Amino acid sequence: xxxxxxxxxxxxxxxxxxxxxxxxxxxxxxxxxxxxxxxxxxxxxxxxxxxxxxxxxxxxxxxxxxxxxxxxxxxxxxxxxxxxxxxxxxxxxxxxxxxxxxxxxxxxxxxxxxxxxxxxxxxxxxxxxxxxxxxxxxxxxxxxxxxxxxxxxxxxxxxxxxxxxxxxxxxxxxxxxxxxxxxxxxxxxxxxxxxxxxxxxxxxxxxxxxxxxxxxxxxxxxxxxxxxxxxxxxxxxxxxxxxxxxxxxxxxxxxxxxxxxxxxxxxxxxxxxxxxxxxxxxxxxxxxxxxxxxxxxxxxxxxxxxxxxxxxxxxxxxxxxxxxxxxxxxxxxxxxxxxxxxxxxxxxxxxxxxxxxxxxxxxxxxxxxxxxxxxxxxxxxxxxxxxxxxxxxxxxxxxxxxxxxxxxxxxxxxxxxxxxxxxxxxxxxxxxxxxxxxxxxxxxxxxxxxxxxxxxxxxxxxxxxxxxxxxxxxxxxxxxxxx
Amino acid sequence: xxxxxxxxxxxxxxxxxxxxxxxxxxxxxxxxxxxxxxxxxxxxxxxxxxxxxxxxxxxxxxxxxxxxxxxxxxxxxxxxxxxxxxxxxxxxxxxxxxxxxxxxxxxxxxxxxxxxxxxxxxxxxxxxxxxxxxxxxxxxxxxxxxxxxxxxxxxxxxxxxxxxxxxxxxxxxxxxxxxxxxxxxxxx
Numbered sequence: 010x011x012x013x014x015x016x017x018x019x020x021x022x023x024x025x026x027x028x029x030x031x032x033x034x035x036x037x038x039x040x041x042x043x044x045x046x047x048x049x050x051x052x053x054x055x056x057x058x059x060x061x062x063x064x065x066x067x068x069x070x071x072x073x074x075x076x077x078x079x080x081x082x083x084x085x086x087x088x089x090x091x092x093x094x095x096x097x098x099x100x101x102x103x104x105x106x107x108x109x110x111x112x113x114x115x116x117x118x119x120x121x122x123x124x125x126x127x128x129x130x131x132x133x134x135x136x137x138x139x140x141x142x143x144x145x146x147x148x149x150x151x152x153x154x155x156x157x158x159x160x161x162x163x164x165x166x167x168x169x170x171x172x173x174x175x176x177x178x179x180x181x182x183x184x185x186x187x188x189x190x191x192x193x194x195x196x197x198x199x200x201x202x203x204x205x206x207x208x209x210x211x212x213x214x215x216x217x218x219x220x221x222x223x224x225x226x227x228x229x230x231x232x233x234x235x236x237x238x239x240x241x242x243x244x245x246x247x248x249x250x251x252x253x254x255x256x257x258x259x260x261x262x263x264x265x266x267x268x269x270x271x272x273x274x275x276x277x278x279x280x281x282x283x284x285x286x287x288x289x290x291x292x293x294x295x296x297x298x299x300x301x302x303x304x305x306x307x308x309x310x311x312x313x314x315x316x317x318x319x320x321x322x323x324x325x326x327x328x329x330x331x332x333x334x335x336x337x338x339x340x341x342x343x344x345x346x347x348x349x350x351x352x353x354x355x356x357x358x359x360x361x362x363x364x365x366x367x368x369x370x371x372x373x374x375x376x377x378x379x380x381x382x383x384x385x386x387x388x389x390x391x392x393x394x395x396x397x398x399x400x401x402x403x404x405x406x407x408x409x410x411x412x413x414x415x416x417x418x419x420x421x422x423x424x425x426x427x428x429x430x431x432x433x434x435x436x437x438x439x440x441x442x443x444x445x446x447x448x449x450x451x452x453x454x455x456x457x458x459x460x461x462x463x464x465x466x467x468x469x470x471x472x473x474x475x476x477x478x479x480x481x482x483x484x485x486x487x488x489x490x491x492x
Numbered sequence: 493x494x495x496x497x498x499x500x501x502x503x504x505x506x507x508x509x510x511x512x513x514x515x516x517x518x519x520x521x522x523x524x525x526x527x528x529x530x531x532x533x534x535x536x537x538x539x540x541x542x543x544x545x546x547x548x549x550x551x552x553x554x555x556x557x558x559x560x561x562x563x564x565x566x567x568x569x570x571x572x573x574x575x576x577x578x579x580x581x582x583x584x585x586x587x588x589x590x591x592x593x594x595x596x597x598x599x600x601x602x603x604x605x606x607x608x609x610x611x612x613x614x615x616x617x618x619x620x621x622x623x624x625x626x627x628x629x630x631x632x633x634x635x636x637x638x639x640x641x642x643x644x645x646x647x648x649x650x651x652x653x654x655x656x657x658x659x660x661x662x663x664x665x666x667x668x669x670x671x672x673x674x675x676x677x678x679x680x
Contacts, residue, residue: 024636031643075636078636078637079636114654116650116653116654120647120650120651123643123646123647123650126643130640136637138634138637139636139637139640142637142640142641142644143640146640146644146647149647149651150650152651153651153652153654153655156655168655188604191606192604192605192606192607193607194606194607194608194609194610195607195608204607204608208605208607210605213603213605214600215600215603215604218597218600
């Protein structure tokens with residue numbers, strides 16, 4: 010009865026980047042424990058490890074491994090590149106941030122790496138079990154990272170809230186998955202699609218319930234309204250650096266499983282999830298953009314803006330076409346650069362004892378620190394979606410895909426909400442350039458090489474993708490078609 | 493018939509003890525309710541012909557993990573509770589949504605049909621014994637999920653340590669309420 014399927018070492022080849030990162034993560038704990046004096050090694054080890062993994066991911070050929078559970082296709086590659094880039098850039102700006110805050114936690118980098126491994130597994134998962142375990146592996150270190158800065162009362166509250174909401178969302182997701190497994194008898198995502206077509210389950214109420222539960226769980230994970238309620242508090246309470254990471258890496262990984270389940274697993278139900286997502290996307294953009302209007306904290310405003318951007322990114326997904334998927338991917342790449350840039354500036358503004366997170370702290374920034382103000386200006390222009398920047402191109406592709414798929418009303422709504430968002434983004438610009446500073450006097454900014462590199466890369470990304478979008482979009486389409 | 497009655501009893505007890513576990517005030521009572529829950533989970537595994545899992549459920553969860561929970565409870569002073577504002581302003585809104593979801597899920601049961609069957613039928617499992625079949629599958633077909641689960645345990649350990657450790661600068665109260673919650677996550 011039992012056939013011994015021997016696991017050979019060559020079978021591990023597709024997961025080599027993940028294995029490398031796990032090795033680095035364990036090494037980081039060891040370094041922190043045994044050579045505590047050489048702490049400056051830790052960020053560099055993290056960055057070098059992630060860059061190596063990034064090269065391995067970009068150079069890998071499309072394969073399936075572990076009997077179809079693990080899929081290293083073009084779709085996974087783009088998402089993995091986004092997550093890796095997000096972690097590389099956050100670890101580059103970590104040291105000045107923790108110096109400013111005044112705490113130091115050696116485990117920070119290894120938790121970051123473990124969370125990254127979870128994201129990579131989510132991007133590659135072709136099996137509901139791997140997908141869920143990847144999700145938990147991503148989320149657990151994040152709960153700890155959110156609560157890292159213990160002197161602040163807000164952070165423990167944010168950590169508890171994030172943990173409870175995350176567990177709740179996981180439960181919904183698991184319920185949906187178990188229904189799906191019961192109906193089709195398999196957990197492999199591509200096989201689920203075949204079974205649904207073969208058994209003609211498309212109109213089965215049980216399958217629709219499974220779809221509903223899955224959608225609710227996934228929307229929690231990527232913070233789509235009405236499941237976004239945890240986001241502003243958690244994003245505001247978490248250390249700024251962790252917020253920057255959370256608004257990009259886990260969100261991109263969330264979109265990866267979102268797309269994998271809906272686009273590859275349940276394509277036959279597109280007529281059901283398309284309109285639902287259209288409504289949710291509109292609602293998300295409305296909630297995110299309108300609530301952001303009345304925020305006084307820059308960090309909280311960026312939290313709401315990240316909710317709104319999740320709504321934009323949904324536009325490509327709901328189209329249910331290859332083009333739409335490519336548009337979502339392109340948007341997430343652009344979003345990585347512009348959002349991380351804005352958060353990097355926010356981190357740069359902070360000095361020991363003063364977090365400078367409110368809008369009033371931006372007053373007169375242009376006269377004090379013209380370069381920083383100019384960078385913030387470009388990132389905010391891109392977040393608004395003003396032409397020469399990447400944000401415009403990203404939104405353009407998304408709207409085009411949604412329009413081509415037959416959702417003109419959603420497109421009109423997205424344009425209107427995008428115009429509304431200009432108000433609160435450009436208000437920051439007005440405060441920086443057209444207002445006098447409240448308190449005169451310069452403060453010293455802690456500009457390290459890592460920070461310079463990150464700001465430079467973000468600037469190059471935002472402007473470069475805005476000016477030469479064609480080859481970039483072509484690369485993503487080719488990567489998607491390559492599997 | 494007996495199986496169905498047994499299932500209904502276990503399911504009801506699981507729901508009831510789960511509800512009590514989150515609503516009782518005394519943490520020790522909560523842990524005991526979780527113990528009741530675990531025993532009935534083991535009962536459910538028995539109805540599925542998974543005797544090995546049922547035994548593991550009782551030995552590992554009821555025997556080991558719950559004792560750890562009790563230790564945590566005794567070590568961490570719970571005099572200061574962490575109060576959170578409700579996510580939903582009115583508790584009844586949540587209850588109505590939960591009840592609606594329950595009704596909806598009950599309504600779809602008639603439409604539920606079983607998908608394709610795997611190769612491990614009850615007879616096949618009996619032939620090679622449970623432990624052997626389970627081990628064989630776990631370390632070949634499901635090697636990747638198994639290893640990821642191991643990594644999750646490691647991460648939970650590190651995360652728990654990070655949260656439980658006193659701040660170097662000494663922020664005063666020291667112990668955080670999180671270790672217990674992280675511990676629960678390990679067991680899931």
